Amino acid sequence: MNPPAGATWVYALSRNLGQAGLDGLRGIGGGQVRALASSQLTAVVESVDPGVFSAEKLQDRLTDPADLELVARRHHDVVVAVAALGPALPFRLATVYLSDERVRTLLSERCDEFCRALGWLADRTECGVKAWADPDALNRARRTQPSARSPDGQLARPGLADHSGAAYLARRRAELAARAEGQRLAARCGEEIHASLVPLAAASRLHPLHDTRATGEAGLQVLNAAYLVDSASLPAFAGSARAVAARAGACEVAVTGPWPAYSFADRPDA
């Protein structure tokens, strides 16, 4: 099988974007990033070596941590540069076409849909909100409340001096029940924060929670969400996110952004 003659990496779509704004911008393969126009739409692309960016080679690269980071960051850098010039529709990492012509065909075939999405995203930006909770602390706080009741009323701790098997089992059961209750409270904390922020955003999306054992963070991540907000109200939204997280009992919160609207690129009618 002959290797393909060319490969075109797609970063993002924009509207009426000239080449001038992209001059000097280098992409994943180190080449000049180009504006590829078709009627009102402009795809921001780069010609990459089809040998280096074949499906197989790219899969290999993306499973290598260092290469994955490099590719992800370069892709992101270009998307950010495009988003700085106007409404931008980011493309999923590793969208590679066989030729410019195929990209133009895509633009003309789905022009209405893309234009609608760009209109929807105009003057809006993506804000990330992550929150962490300490299940033990939430549980302790709940227990100290006068209204707090243990689920089965059997959680009173036996004295530490009691070494009998029954006492051990009771302690163990109490520990497990407390842990489950802490997890439940932590999950509810995340749900509360999200429910409070949804009305303040044009759209929202929940990302999978990060395992804090992997990221080395303390506590339990209870929320990892993206919100599409008016660019002008981003600072106010960030302030609301922090306040809401504190009220819900989170121990930490991180607000990220503004991001190009990655999390909302496929939802033109949301």
Next chain:
Amino acid sequence: MSALTTGELATRTPHPHVALVDLLDRVLAGGVVIAGDVTLSIADVELVRISLRALVHSVTGGIAEHDGGLRETPT
């Protein structure tokens, strides 16, 4: 550390690796997805798993081997 009584929250300082986690959430699971006609088509869920495993390796030096450690958000 608890915000329960004071209402004060610690704000995490961005860390390069943590920022990469956020970036991967977006570039691997977000963006316009074109089905067909592309030279490359990646099953995104699998890729996210692969990349997170790679990321875990890069952050912890391979300490955290944990199948099933990825939690899904409730739907």
